[in-house]
Amino acid sequence: MEGGPAYDPLGPARDLERRLGDPTDPTVAFSFARIRHLDEREEFPEAICDGLTSWGLHEYFVPAQYGGRLHSYEQLLHLVRLVARRDLTAAIGYGKTFLGAVSAWIAATPEQCAGLAAKILAGAPVSWALTERDHGSDLLASEVTATRLDQSYRLTGEKWLINNATRGRLLSVLARTDAAGGARGFGVLLVDKNDLPPGTLTCLPKVQTLGIRGADISGIAFTDAVVPDAAHLGPPGSGIEIVLKGLQLTRTMCASLALGASEHALRIAMDWAAARQLYGRTLADLPMAWRLLLDAYTDQLTAEAAAIVGSRLIHWNPEELSVASAAVKYALPVRSENTIAALGRLLGARSILSGGDFQKVARDARIVSLFDGNTLVNLHAIVAQFPNLVRGYRRGRAYTDVTPAADVSRAVPPFERDRLKLFSRYGLGVVAALPDTAAVLAGLAETAPVLKRAAELAHTLAARTEQLHASIAALPPARGGAPVVHLQRAKEFTECYLGAAAIALWLANHARATTMDTGPLWEGGHWLTAVLRRVLTALGEPAPAEPDTDEILWTHLAAQASSGRMFSLFDCQLAEGVRGA
Structure with a gap:
């Protein structure tokens, strides 16, 4: 808003993180020690939830027009993400109020909404x-x-x-x-x-x-x-319609749970790898361990980019949310579970020790893929829209059309519930824009050769996406249960979304992002190169390693781990602070 404060997606999350305190300090209410104690006794984290209410997190479950602080679903994403990276039990138990209230925000009268808002703001779950x-x-x-x-x-x-x-x-x-x-x-x-x-x-x-x-x-x-x-x-x-529209919001916000879980697991693994000595070196210095940790970090950045774009689509392109939410809800929990499983193999026996933080996050994370429609339900939701996806892709979208949903410096407009649709008429714009965004990146590479590799990978993804939509168009209609081939194409579509979201996010923010602490990740498109390599590999188009890119990503992964910063494309100091200081 002109004359108002600059839009800061992570601002509330940083404030909440400071308020919650260092989770490695056992005297802190929301500490890892306290979480372990409650988990062993299967006790609800009542005091922790009271602390979240004291800060005012419940106010972000209520739209601003009804007296709450929910202006931006992007901000809510980051808030719940930081709670989830400490404890999924607390994040899920406390965040349920958002899910429970969403039907009202979707369909209730202003009077009904005001009455519910008053009860939530008073602390009612x-x-x-x-x-x-x-x-x-x-x-x-x-x-x-x-x-x-x-x-x-x-x-x-x-x-x-x-x-x-x-x-x-x-x-x-x-x-x-x-x-x-x-x-x-x-x-x-x-x-x-x-x-x-x-x-x-x-x-x-x-x-x-x-x-x-x-x-x-x-x-x-x-x-x-x-x-x-x-x-x-x-x-x-209208009950089923209300629920299906509400699920578009809740499925998108489930990304925060997946991001928080894999953040916690990766931090445990990084600490262990830095301390563990083998053959005169730390575990992190061994090539196989180094590669595993770097892939986990890349997958975290991939998921973050997809989640941010998805959360902003709620405001900018809610007509497309039936597709975007299903893609996010399928892809991110699956990636999180795969990341945690891989990190568990690195930790070995320590990953299953009773009372350990890792075995808890591994157990907890498995439930995220079941919430608000399991993996098959979300794949079926994509299959059901195959004709629209093909139609939208052939229609095409310009990079300028998808920029608002990717530019995190732009304040989001108010969410308009009447723009939610059960089916997206023209598919998913960020994917349909791939030919254009890949061309824009190629144009930048002409004057900045350091971007050449990212541009090549974007071109490959655009070609692979073209092939996918041709394959989808040739499929017979799925009647009843979707055949395996349809589900496989839906999985591939989610990968195309992950890559497309990453390209759009980089293009919309790289000019400013180079001034941040994470600037070197953005310069030369390094994080984008790494993400596109992972996406193309999942699509059966493996790309060779990029040593320079890998080194830059590793430097930032190690720095974020040692300085207590969130594993992110954007700067967010965690309450652990600088370790060893």
Whole structure:
């Protein structure tokens, strides 16, 4: 905004990190020692969550127009990322309020939104009651019913495997409003437990889980629970549409959990590799270990670029979010799990020691891919839009069209919920713009030869993306369950998105980014070169190593590890500070 403060995506996150204190200090409330203690006892991190509320994190779950501080989903991404890098249990347990409230922000009246906002700002947790014991992700098979009465609804049935089902005061409940079901046979009701008559609601026992042991993963049973008309969100029969649109936001924000988990795992591995002596050298000096750590770092930068662009698309191109959110939600948790597994092999036996930080983050991270639609659900969401992806790609997009979603110096405009669509009419612009962005990068390389390798890789990715869309266009329509070949093409599309997002992010920010502490990563397109190599390798187009690029990335990885800075393309000091100082 003209005359206002400069837009700073990481500003709130840096402030929260300072407030939380050094997690390596056992006297700090949100310390790794405290997290281990709670995990061993499967206790909810109540005091930690109280500290997050004291700082005001819950205010970022409420849109600004209703008195909250949610102006930018990009800022929210970084906030939850920094909580998740300490503890996924706390991030998931506390962040559930965002998921629980999203149906209201998508479909409720201003009066309903204002009422919910007041309760959240007062500290009330909210839960999202979608799934049921016998139906899992098949929302159309849901059996909880909301029977219409004179001026109310009667809720009956059970929701299960619900995060914060017991702790949450409010629940957004997906319920069958028409006995016949179908796409228009469901509604979402915002239920306040405090308003229900005694005996009409039963909280089910906490479910033991391998990861996030302390989280309240439980259930709730309604027995003729009467809720007023005012609890119903959106028009009659709009429940499934509301949920699917809400998932576009929540799937994108799940990127913060994946980024936080792999950040934590990589930091543990870097500390271990720097301290471990083998054959007269540190483990980090051995070529195989060095390569593994560098690949993990590159994958982290890849995921960060994709997450940032995805979070900004919420504001700039929400019409495309049905595709972008599915790509982000599939690709980032999978990459995080693969990174953590590879780092576990480096740590060896230490990766599975009971009571260790690494085995906890490895357990916890596995659940991220299950939230808000598992990997198959998200691949199916992409397959369902194959015709639109091909149409959008052939239509093409200019680099200038996708610049706003990639330029992190630009303040994001207010989110417009009415622009969310169940299907993106023209696919995903950042991918459709690949021929143009690759050409722009090639033009820069003509006067800056140091960019030649990045430009070559971008050209290869653009050609591979062209081949992919031709292959998708030749596929028969997927009816019912998608064949394996369709799912494989969807996976390849997510890789194309990762590469396209990285190119767009570099082009939009490199001129300013060279002045940052991470400037050498941006100069010469070094981080972009490394990311494109990894993406092309995943697409079956392996590229040779780049020693100069590898050396620069390693220098920054080691420096960020030793100085307590976030593993990032942008500068963010963590509370650990400079080690050894």
